[in-house]
Amino acid sequence: MSFFKMPPQIVRLVLLVLLVGGSYAVARMLLVPASFGEYGWFRGAALEELAAPKPVLAGMKACDECHSEILQKVAKYEHKTLSCESCHGFSRPHADNPDVKAPKVKFADNDCLSCHQASPSRPLWLKQVEPLEHFRGDKCTGCHVPHQPKEIP
Ligand code: HEC
Ligand code: HEC
Numbered sequence: 001m002s003f004f005k006m007p008p009q010i011v012r013l014v015l016l017v018l019l020v021g022g023s024y025a026v027a028r029m030l031l032v033p034a035s036f037g038e039y040g041w042f043r044g045a046a047l048e049e050l051a052a053p054k055p056v057l058a059g060m061k062a063c064d065e066c067h068s069e070i071l072q073k074v075a076k077y078e079h080k081t082l083s084c085e086s087c088h089g090f091s092r093p094h095a096d097n098p099d100v101k102a103p104k105v106k107f108a109d110n111d112c113l114s115c116h117q118a119s120p121s122r123p124l125w126l127k128q129v130e131p132l133e134h135f136r137g138d139k140c141t142g143c144h145v146p147h148q149p150k151e152i153p
């Protein structure tokens with residue numbers, strides 16, 4: 001048969017190609033996730049996985065259930081457009097179960113300044129202060145009540 005007449009280096013080459021091609025096929029079979037290609041060029045199961053995590057923010061409606069007086073109060077003052085969690089941090093575990101403590105607000109000046117520090121990039125309607133010039137020597141919350149910020153404690 002002519003096959004056996006092939007020069008040995010060609011036979012080895014053919015075997016090598018079969019080996020490489022074969023191991024590629026086996027590796028692909030083992031490594032490609034089961035749901036790949038279900039909908040397109042990606043893992044079908046990825047959609048479910050991405051949709052699974054719960055949002056970390058509870059949203060203000062959740063706070064209303066137990067802190068409605070605070071919501072009503074904040075709504076009357078300048079911080080009415082802020083969500084509770086923009087200052088209090090991610091509070092879903094607490095809102096789901098009040099036995100879990102709300103995140104401790106360790107309110108420092110920087111937390112207020114993250115919105116109020118003077119910067120040309122901020123819109124003019126947002127009142128801004130130059131921290132080195134605006135009343136130094138006390139904490140922001142020493143002079144501003146956070147839920148009604150023009151009030152002095
Ligand atoms: C199911 C009722 C409930 C819901 C919903 C709820 N809370 Fe509370 N929260 C409580 C109770 C009860 C306390 C008082 C417990 C305490 O003082 O330890 C409290 C205390 C707090 C405190 C004060 C914690 C402290 O250390 O003084 C903060 C801040 C707070 N909640 C924020 C929130 C925010 C923000 C939301 C909405 C995302 C929220 N809570 C939703 C029941 C609730
Ligand atoms: C501008 C930031 C800011 C916003 C917005 C804000 N808080 Fe607060 N909140 C604070 C700070 C700071 C304190 C701690 C006050 C202190 O120590 O004097 C506090 C205290 C509290 C407390 C405990 C003391 C108390 O007054 O009973 C609760 C409960 C609370 N906030 C709930 C809320 C809820 C609910 C909302 C949304 C309607 C909200 N906060 C919006 C900054 C904020």
Ligand code: HEC
Pocket residue numbers: 078079081082086087107111112113114115116125126127128140141144146149150
């Ligand atoms: C997430 C952004 C944000 C944070 C954090 C925040 N503020 Fe505000 N603040 C606002 C917005 C928005 C307004 C309403 C627009 C305005 O009046 O500048 C406002 C209004 C104010 C006003 C009223 C200004 C005026 O004369 O009308 C004061 C005072 C103030 N904030 C102080 C504080 C203090 C003190 C803290 C920290 C406890 C704080 N803010 C945290 C966004 C923020």
Ligand code: HEC
Pocket residue numbers: 109112113116127128129131134135136137138139140141142143144
């Ligand atoms: C010693 C008291 C005191 C301290 C501390 C203080 N403020 Fe004020 N703040 C005031 C008074 C009084 C006003 C109103 C008069 C004015 O606009 O200068 C004011 C006004 C503001 C305004 C409105 C400015 C405007 O253009 O109308 C903002 C925003 C503000 N403060 C944020 C802060 C922040 C953020 C801090 C912390 C870094 C802080 N304040 C610390 C007393 C204080």
